Amino acid sequence: MLEDQSGDFALATIGKVHGIQLATDEINAAGGIAGRKLELVIYDTQSDNTRYQEFMRRVLQRDKVDAVFAGFSSASREAYRPIVDQLNGLAFYNNQYEGGVCDAHMIVTGAVPEQQFSTLIPWMMEKFGKKVYTIAADYNFGQISAEWVRNIVKENGGTMVGEEFIPLGVSQFSSTIQNIQKAKPDVLVTLLVGTAQASYYEQAAAANLHVPMGSSVNVGQGYEHKRFKPPSLANMYVTTNWIEEVDDPKSKAFIAKWHAKFPNEPYINQEAENSYLAVYLYKEMVERAGGSTKRDDLRAVIAKGDVCFDAPEGKVCIDPKSQHMSHTIYLAKVGEDHSISFPKVWENIKPYWLGDAGCDLTKSNPNAQYTPSNPPPKS
Amino acid sequence: MFDAVFGFLYQFGDAFAFLVLCATGLAVIFGMMWVINLAHGEFIMCGAYVTVTAARAGLPLALAILCGAVVAGLVGILVERLVIRHLYGRPLDTIVATWGISLIAAQGTLIVLGPGLPGISTPLGSISAGGLSYSVYRLVLMATALAILAALYLVFNRTRFGILARATIQVPHMAEALGVDTRLIYSLTFGLGAALAGATGGLYAPTMTMVPTMGAQFIMEAFVTVVVGGADVFLGTAPAGAVLGLVKAAMTSWQGQLFGQIGLLIAVIVVIRVLPRGISGFLLRERS
Numbered sequence: 001m002l003e004d005q006s007g008d009f010a011l012a013t014i015g016k017v018h019g020i021q022l023a024t025d026e027i028n029a030a031g032g033i034a035g036r037k038l039e040l041v042i043y044d045t046q047s048d049n050t051r052y053q054e055f056m057r058r059v060l061q062r063d064k065v066d067a068v069f070a071g072f073s074s075a076s077r078e079a080y081r082p083i084v085d086q087l088n089g090l091a092f093y094n095n096q097y098e099g100g101v102c103d104a105h106m107i108v109t110g111a112v113p114e115q116q117f118s119t120l121i122p123w124m125m126e127k128f129g130k131k132v133y134t135i136a137a138d139y140n141f142g143q144i145s146a147e148w149v150r151n152i153v154k155e156n157g158g159t160m161v162g163e164e165f166i167p168l169g170v171s172q173f174s175s176t177i178q179n180i181q182k183a184k185p186d187v188l189v190t191l192l193v194g195t196a197q198a199s200y201y202e203q204a205a206a207a208n209l210h211v212p213m214g215s216s217v218n219v220g221q222g223y224e225h226k227r228f229k230p231p232s233l234a235n236m237y238v239t240t241n242w243i244e245e246v247d248d249p250k251s252k253a254f255i256a257k258w259h260a261k262f263p264n265e266p267y268i269n270q271e272a273e274n275s276y277l278a279v280y281l282y283k284e285m286v287e288r289a290g291g292s293t294k295r296d297d298l299r300a301v302i303a304k305g306d307v308c309f310d311a312p313e314g315k316v317c318i319d320p321k322s323q324h325m326s327h328t329i330y331l332a333k334v335g336e337d338h339s340i341s342f343p344k345v346w347e348n349i350k351p352y353w354l355g356d357a358g359c360d361l362t363k364s365n366p367n368a369q370y371t372p373s374n375p376p377p378k379s
Numbered sequence: 380m381f382d383a384v385f386g387f388l389y390q391f392g393d394a395f396a397f398l399v400l401c402a403t404g405l406a407v408i409f410g411m412m413w414v415i416n417l418a419h420g421e422f423i424m425c426g427a428y429v430t431v432t433a434a435r436a437g438l439p440l441a442l443a444i445l446c447g448a449v450v451a452g453l454v455g456i457l458v459e460r461l462v463i464r465h466l467y468g469r470p471l472d473t474i475v476a477t478w479g480i481s482l483i484a485a486q487g488t489l490i491v492l493g494p495g496l497p498g499i500s501t502p503l504g505s506i507s508a509g510g511l512s513y514s515v516y517r518l519v520l521m522a523t524a525l526a527i528l529a530a531l532y533l534v535f536n537r538t539r540f541g542i543l544a545r546a547t548i549q550v551p552h553m554a555e556a557l558g559v560d561t562r563l564i565y566s567l568t569f570g571l572g573a574a575l576a577g578a579t580g581g582l583y584a585p586t587m588t589m590v591p592t593m594g595a596q597f598i599m600e601a602f603v604t605v606v607v608g609g610a611d612v613f614l615g616t617a618p619a620g621a622v623l624g625l626v627k628a629a630m631t632s633w634q635g636q637l638f639g640q641i642g643l644l645i646a647v648i649v650v651i652r653v654l655p656r657g658i659s660g661f662l663l664r665e666r667s
Contacts, residue, residue, distance in 0.1 A: 006486060006489055007592065008590075008592050008595075010489060010494045011494035011495045011590060014494060138637060164635045164636065165635070165637060166635075166636045166637070167636060167637055167640055169595070169596060169599075170636050170640070171587055171588075171593075171596040172393070172394075172397055174389070174390055174393040174394075174514075174517060175390050175393075175628065175631040175632050175635075175636070175639070176631075176635070176636060178386060178389075178390065178511060178632065179632070179635070181510070181511045181512065182511065195495070195588045195590040195592065195593070196588070196593075196595075196596045198588040199586060199587040199588050199596075202498065202500065202501055202585070202586055202587070202588075203501070203514065203586050205500070205501070206500075206501035206504075206505065206514035206516055206517070206586065207505055207512055207513055207514040207517075208504070208505035208507070208512035208514075209512065226497070227495055227496075227497050227498060227588070227589075228497070228498050228500075228588075229497070229498055229499055229500035230500075232500060264493075266493065266494075266495070
């Protein structure tokens with residue numbers, strides 16, 4: 001497991017470490033996978049892309065692990081992915097992201113834009129209006145996500161009244177807030193990343209900017225609604241595949257198990273659930289491959305198209321073409337007092353875009369990341 | 380017209396306040412002691428954490444900020460006694476030592492207090508001007524930046540401590556010969572720098588995310604301002620804050636945050652190419 005236990009991202013990723021530990025303990029207590037116990041090799045990647053590269057080499061070459069659970073930011077994923085490809089490893093990326101990775105060495109359990117934006121943006125435009133403004137972190141995640149938002153807004157007859165890409169680490173937003181006020185959007189899409197940029201919300205609330213906000217990363221990842229004093233995040237809408245406020249018996253049982261093992265967990269976020277379910281998916285695949293941990297045997301199992309797990313969010317399955325997951329998508333609304341309600345739930349949203357665009361890992365493996373403006377080449 | 384002017388002045392004041400408040404603590408320690416304090420951000424974080432804790436315990440915000448400054452100052456005196464004292468005259472070694480302190484402080488806070496602290500909300504609400512609304516608290520920050528500069532001027536020019544400190548900095552052995560306890564002066568000066576950093580943390584705490592790494596968000600602006608300003612706090616930091624604030628506000632409102640940062644860094648390169656000793660070095664040479 002390569003996850004950030006220190007540095008700027010640690011706040012959102014400690015839960016991922018715990019999710020994998022919890023699933024591992026449960027599986028080992030029940031006899032392991034196909035009679036063998038899971039052994040965790042854990043390194044702290046320190047929110048540092050070069051650490052990912054070092055440790056990815058180390059786990060694949062020296063520790064000779066069978067599968068790696070790795071990565072939070074898209075920059076870190078793209079830093080280690082060539083090494084996984086080169087050393088012929090298998091990595092689980094248990095994080096929502098900007099989508100488009102078509103790589104047989106990767107299994108992605110997090111949600112992607114067609115799951116988070118194709119649901120969120122049309123819903124918000126219908127409810128609040130067609131003028132949309134995006135502020136996004138200035139790296140691959142923010143840029144590609146903003147492109148998705150732009151396309152979806154256009155498809156639904158809306159207009160982009162502004163777009164700004166903000167360098168990671170920026171924490172002062174007075175002029176950004178002023179520019180947004182001048183543009184008068186109906187919907188503000190916030191794709192801000194990291195604890196520095198999270199200061200935006202408090203500063204916007206203090207400047208009395210209260211445009212309805214939509215996001216794919218807030219609440220479900222950095223639990224800003226718990227950390228910030230109300231009402232700085234009020235009127236924010238987030239699509240997430242699970243958060244600890246989901247109120248059903250299965251989620252309640254999951255949370256109870258979690259708190260029994262980690263009583264001081266500040267919040268169980270969607271990436272924690274993604275990490276937890278990833279270990280069980282791995283178990284399912286290895287068992288169906290007759291105990292083999294070879295990547296090709298596991299992929300033969302995935303190709304059957306029915307590798308699923310009954311996760312806290314509901315049933316999730318791996319799409320063989322893209323090796324991404326189907327998800328239940330919850331629309332979480334943050335109230336004035338920062339309580340969460342769910343005005344809408346979309347069941348079983350498939351990660352269809354890569355497959356429709358021409359990525360088919362059962363036939364060929366391009367090891368590439370595609371975007372709407374840079375789709376897979378048509379063969 | 381008035382709205383546009385007010386809007387720009389607000390952005391300028393906001394950038395100026397941030398740069399000046401970031402830099403004063405660093406500038407005092409660098410200008411008076413020639414110690415490059417890479418743990419500056421962690422003193423800011425310390426001030427912010429103490430402020431938030433005190434405010435959540437029920438103290439009024441102004442008092443809580445004062446607590447943050449005092450605690451950061453005491454920690455600063457402690458650090459000076461234990462580490463910095465042994466490294467005077469070795470500027471490169473102080474860089475390594477203070478960098479180590481900064482890593483220990485950030486990671487230690489993560490281990491002991493966890494990855495984040497719930498924040499406190501920004502007080503004082505907002506005012507509107509010409510269809511746009513502005514946070515009143517940020518106007519207070521601007522006034523505070525000016526007040527802190529004025530107070531520092533008075534401390535260093537009108538108090539006995541200030542005179543002794545300046546004597547110690549200019550000719551340390553002569554000051555010592557005249558009976559000045561220079562070790563105490565160094566200790567207090569370092570504490571003052573740390574306390575200023577703590578006050579900055581406290582002042583910005585209500586507007587920011589509370590995490591152990593938050594100090595890093597001030598460091599770039601702090602160093603840039605001190606480099607441009609040079610070694611003198613009054614002739615350096617204040618004009619540097621004004622020049623850089625102007626560049627940053629203009630570029631940011633024209634093309635966004637990215638260009639604001641680019642403009643800031645280009646301005647720094649230009650200034651240190653033309654004025655290698657910073658603005659204060661230039662002004663002092665003109666004056667002499």
